[in-house]
Amino acid sequence: MIRWTWAFLDRPVDTFAECARFWATVTGSTLSPPRGEHDEFRTLLPASGPAWVKMQAVDGDGGIHLDLDVDDIAAAVSTATGLGARVVAELTDYTVLESPAGQTFCLTPADENASTDPAPVTVVTAPDGTVTRLDQICLDLSPNDIDADTAFWRALTRWTSKPSSRPEYSRLRGPDQPLHLLLQRLDDPRPAGAHADLASSNIAATATWHESLGATRITDADEWIVLRDPGNALYCVTSRDPYTG
Structure with missing residues (x-):
């Protein structure tokens, strides 16, 4: 467990x-x-x-x-x-x-002294009042790997699998844990990778705030914005509800 x-x-x-x-x-x-x-x-x-x-x-x-x-x-x-x-x-x-x-x-x-109380939802309020929450790690998987790794992570974690509105995604939600997993099927073969996702009440405002802190804006889509952090690692700000994921 x-x-x-x-x-x-x-x-x-x-x-x-x-x-x-x-x-x-x-x-x-x-x-x-x-x-x-x-x-x-x-x-x-x-x-x-x-x-x-x-x-x-x-x-x-x-x-x-x-x-x-x-x-x-x-x-x-x-x-x-x-x-x-x-x-x-x-x-x-x-x-x-x-x-x-x-x-x-x-x-x-495992830390035997760790609390067993349910983990609370913690959100961050930006200077302009926008609410964000880092709660999800997306596993980026090639078309050849998605089925095997999805089955692997489901069986290993025993977390609840939840479908997404988009067929290339599936979610794993653990009990009383702030971290969730999103598994993404990529369009083209490439080595497995991962990136962080932040839910935001206003993705454009959050991206602008992050840029002021040193991030670089890469791609804008309807439901998410892709950025790079100061270490050049990709991550996404998404329109998911920061309170419910």
């Missing part, structure tokens, strides 16, 4: 400080003190409710990976590999794996 799910925003070392400030601001969070051998880890601490987003300074371009807190790592590894995952590295306290499509995730030890 997955006790808690963390979204890890992996960002390049040379832009990490700027990225950390950016994501802390747009999520209404404060940054934890740095930790790790090279001060490479920070946690985004929300104004209320439990933390679920961490950041890591990495070599290369970075990306997103998931940490899944479990009671028994060995048992969880056996389950994951039985569903098609591959072990990448076994470390003292956790195991790194890849989904069938190649999405990186870690099985990590």
Whole structure:
């Protein structure tokens, strides 16, 4: 059983400080003190409710990976590999794996002292009054990988699967967890990836605010706007309801 799910925003070392400030601001969070051998880890601490987003300074371009807190790592590894995952590295306290499509995730030890109360919905109010909420990680999957990875994540998480109004998307919603997963079928084959989605009461206003903080606007659509953060990672601001997702 997955006790808690963390979204890890992996960002390049040379832009990490700027990225950390950016994501802390747009999520209404404060940054934890740095930790790790090279001060490479920070946690985004929300104004209320439990933390679920961490950041890591990495070599290369970075990306997103998931940490899944479990009671028994060995048992969880056996389950994951039985569903098609591959072990990448076994470390003292956790195991790194890849989904069938190649999405990186870690099985990590659950905090036995963590609260079991339902996670509250936390939103951020921008200076102009626009409301936003980071609550979703989108797994970007090629047409050849979407079916296998959708089945994998459904079976591994045991979360509720919800269809979308668009056939290329499906959603996984976990009990009492602020993080949700969106699985997206891409048009063309490419390696698996992931990006963050923020729900917004006004996507144009949110995009403008983010630009003022260092983001770059890439594409405007009817229901979402694609941007790049200061570390050059793509993310989306969507017209989903910040309160209900």
